[in-house]
Amino acid sequence: MADELVVESQIAPPALSCPKCEGMLPMTLGEVSCLLCEAKVRIDHPLTRRKWKEEKLSCPACSKVLVAGVDQRPAQLKCGTCEAYFTLEAQTPRVEIACPGCERNLRMKRRPGARNIACPACETEFVVRF
Numbered sequence: 001m002a003d004e005l006v007v008e009s010q011i012a013p014p015a016l017s018c019p020k021c022e023g024m025l026p027m028t029l030g031e032v033s034c035l036l037c038e039a040k041v042r043i044d045h046p047l048t049r050r051k052w053k054e055e056k057l058s059c060p061a062c063s064k065v066l067v068a069g070v071d072q073r074p075a076q077l078k079c080g081t082c083e084a085y086f087t088l089e090a091q092t093p094r095v096e097i098a099c100p101g102c103e104r105n106l107r108m109k110r111r112p113g114a115r116n117i118a119c120p121a122c123e124t125e126f127v128v129r130f
Ligand SMILES: [Zn+2]
Pocket: 018, 019, 020, 021, 022, 023, 034, 035, 036, 037, 038, 039
């Protein structure tokens, strides 16, 4: 089985919160469901779609620069040079969260929903929610 090649887009869709519970919505476009209250929300953003379509990225296999040409993420792309298939994902923004145990700043991906975190420095376990 070949390794799955994934490239992270440089363009993040707008960060929106759920109109019902104020929780963070998944960062994508189209029909999304809130991970906290399961409300269904339609998100569209023509500017993001245009930028996604015109985005230039390097092929993860041969590093050649290509244009995405598709206005959705994730997208399945094929490199015209080396013919490798890869997945282009929406950008996940990073945030810094202070550990409640040692106050060290931990850098993590901001993904919607709740997650258990164990601080690598002091091993305090805590929950983050976006
Ligand atoms: Zn919600």
